[in-house]
Amino acid sequence: MDMIVTPTPRLQGTIGALSSKNYTTRYLLVAALAEGTSTIHFPAHSEDSDAMRRCIQDLGATLVEDDQKAVITGFGSHPSDVKELNVGNAGAVLRFLMGIAALCPDVTFVNTYPDSLGKRPHDDLITALGQIGVEVEHENGRLPITIRGGQAKGGSIKVSGAVSSQYLSSLLFLTPMLKEDSEITVIDDLKSKVVIGQTLEVLEQAGIVIHASEDYMHFRIPGNQVYQAKTYTVQGDYPGSAAILAAASVTESDVTVERLPVKSKQGERAVVDVLQMMEVPLTHENDIVHIRGNGKLKAVEFDGDAATDAVLAMVAAAVFAEGTSRFYNVENLRYKECDRITDYLNELRKAGARVEEKQAEIIVHGRPEGVEGGVEINAHYDHRVIMALTIVGLRSKAPLRIKDAHHVAKSYPHFFDHMKTLGAKLEWV
Ligand SMILES: O=C(O)C1=C[C@@H](OP(=O)(O)O)[C@@H](O)[C@H](O)C1
Ligand SMILES: C=C(OP(=O)(O)O)C(=O)O
DSSP, rough: OOOEEEESSSSEEEEEEEEEEEHHHHHHHHHHBBEEEEEEESOOHHHHHHHHHHHHTTTTEEEEOOSSSSEEOOOOOOOOOEEEEEEEETTHHHHOOOOOOOOGGSEEEOOOOTTTTGSSSOOOEEEEETTTOEEEEEEEEEEEEEESSSSSOOOOEEEESSSSSSHHHHHHHHHSSSSEEEEEEEEEETTHHHHHHHHHHHHHTTTTEEEEEEEEEEEEEESSOBBBOOOOEBOOOHHHHHHEEEEEESSSSEEEEEOSSSSSSSSSGGGHHHHHHHHHHHHEEETTOOOOOOOOBBBOEEEEGGGGGGGHHHHHHTTBSSEEEEEEGGGGGGSSSSTTTTTHHHHHHHOOOOOETTEEEEEEEEOTEEEEEEEEEEOTHHHHHHHHHHHHHHHEOOOOETTGGGGGGOOOOOOHHHHTTTTTTTEEE
16 A cells, blocks of 8 residues: 655644564563563564564464553473464564574474565574574575574574674574573674663563673573563654654654653664754653754764664654765665665655765755655665655655555554654555
8 A cells, every 4th residue: 555645844742652663572582482471561563573473472372462461471492393484574583583493393484575574684693503503494595594403502603793683682582591501702793782782681681691791792691591481561662753753853843752761772762862963852851752843953973873773764854954964884774674775765866855875874965945755655665764755755845655655564553643643644545
């Protein structure tokens, strides 16, 4: 389905932030790995979190859910002998479960999104798993992937973090359950380093001990550990909310987003600071962000790796800023649902934005006067491209038609409902 975004000069209202995708996938996983029954309050509901729900059940967890909570009885370190898992288009879910599949005799991850997740690389994780005796069959590092585990004992692992932090997270979830102690050294670089903080926070909550160096490049993991059944509460999601906050910043607005903790390990929390640097009038108190936008923004320079999933929304805001903005250290955006540099900038250019790319950088020459719009946007199966182009459509001169905008449901199925609540003129066709 396509979405027509009609220029909307004013947004007003209050919404509750969606629940965090990254915390939900992690809590579902550690609950499944526990022996006993865990409760997760306010888990996210989206295609990605549903993919984790589906797969942990296939692996033997039981899940009972109502409006407010998910109650999960785990399979501990003994997953069912499942033959096939379908993670949909969820990169983190795939990578985390590739690690856990090392406990299964023979499981194949199928390729249901050949033009999105099907193109993303997993070589660095495959290499790392090989070092602890896990046999992996794959198509040039891509899906479909078959993992023949059962033999993994732990030991010394070197993993590259140059493409994604998810490979390291995957090993951090797996290694505590192995018979022997493990040592993980991150080689090359570690992108999205802040996300590792969320992994370690959740592991600690689940009773797992990991000795991490301060720079997260070296880890000692005692083996034979048991995940404990616990009660968790999921906080609001900054990456998804970044799109709402950016939309409020490019319009005349009076918008409040609740449930965004002032203190959070989510790197995308930085969107609040970046919008403040752009001189957007906002306050952030008691976990509530309140924007009284006047449509005026100043250009900004930002190390995007600190807030990887909010960069596209910030770039969309910068499209209307006075001056030239620069988002650097963002090469790994190229390895997400689409190439979030080349593909995204092509769509922005179609809409009339003035943007340039380097291998690891997005440069935006702001157009405070607005952009032309009046074109069809290819969503490239990417929820964050869809949200970002919606922001741009609000301040285009003519409507934008975003093709296949239903893919927004990967992380934020209620995004368009929330935008309509705030007054955005949107129509599904
Ligand atoms: O660990 C996670 O849950 C995630 C890590 C990040 O990926 P990279 O480490 O590949 O940047 C992020 O973009 C993704 O949405 C979720
Ligand atoms: C990149 C993302 O997710 P994943 O890597 O889990 O597919 C995202 O949510 O923007």
